[in-house]
Amino acid sequence: MAFPITRLRRLRRNERLRSLVRETRLTPEAFVYPLFVCPGEGIRKEVRSMPGVFNLSVDEAVKEARETHSLGVPAIILFGLPAKKDEVATGAWSEDGIVQQAVRAIKREVPNLILIGDVCLCEYMSHGHCGIVRVTPQSLGAAVAAPPATVSYEIVNDATLELLARTSVSLARAGIDIIAPSDMMDGRVAAIRNGLDEAGLSDTPILSYAAKFASAFYGPFRDAADSAPQFGDRRSYQMDGANLREAMREIAADVEEGADMIMVKPAMPYLDVIAAARERFDLPLAAYQVSGEYAMIQAAAANDWIDRERVMMESLISIRRAGASLILTYFAKDAARLLN
Ligand SMILES: [Zn+2]
Helix, strand or coil, X not given: CCCCCCCHHHHHCCHHHHHHCCCCCCCHHHEEEEEEEECCCXXXXXXXXXXXXXXXXXXXXXXXXXXXXXXXXXXXEEEECCCCCECCCHHHHCCCCHHHHHHHHHHHHCCCCEEEEEECCHHHECCCCCCEEEEEECCCCCCCCCCCCCEEEEEEHHHHHHHHHHHHHHHHHHCCCEEEEXXXXXXXXXXXXXXXXXXCCCCCCEEEEEEEECCHHHHHHHHHHCCCCCCCCCCCCCECXXXXXXXXXXXXXXXXXXXXXXXXXXXXXXXXXXXXXXXXXXXXXXXXXXXXXXXHHHHHHHCCCCCHHHHHHHHHHHXXXXXXXXXXXXXXXXXXXXXX
């Protein structure tokens, strides 16, 4: 039936009709709110490039967790800013690590909030890379002549796995409900699964950052987590933004290794990857609306160039429509307030 029998505008005439036929809905139950925990007490320091996002000491993180939960947001994901960094990421896996402290405090005060632990080493490494770094002086006979001071470095995959597993066990013992590895080393889901199982933590699920792209949209996060690499970049382990098929291989590998949930990161520049993953895999699918996506909206809204609330909701609905069941977003609390 064509026009004039068919008139698509009939169902758009008012909000009641539009709501009746709406295909995609947002609810606070779909949100995960990221928190950045730092040492100290009474600290609530706004991240320069992420207005509305704070570095929080443990006591403040507890307050934030309580508020998040009261808004109907079921989960938070925790990132840590350790007092000290070193070459083996001690702060990531030590029993009194900053996230471990926060987890124990939040579990005590807000027991029904789901706590997701981001597992990566970059925030705890003095060099800011996500794995162990091996530095080798350029050999004299190198085919390409290098400047004398140049050294080459490598992010060592297999040696990193042990630290990731150790970190995961430590977090789960502290009370983390879901382990979320974000480092993009090969084989880390299997290593973490083994580590958890051997520690008697076989009920702890893994949410794998399965397709994580080397994205410039992470810029503001590195302010928030103080995790910018001191040299080089992350392109030898995070994915090339041009590759959709490779993303499917990454996800398939993590599913094979025992991931319980999968994630695509970032979200809005990779909606096609989310849609393809939804089509192909039957695991719960998360998407991370990253710091740069948030910062762009906040900055444009601060200039009165866009309607903040509408753009925020439209960005979230686009991620949901693409197929994500969970959205990790800095807008979780604000969007939940609008939806409640
Ligand atoms: Zn990392």
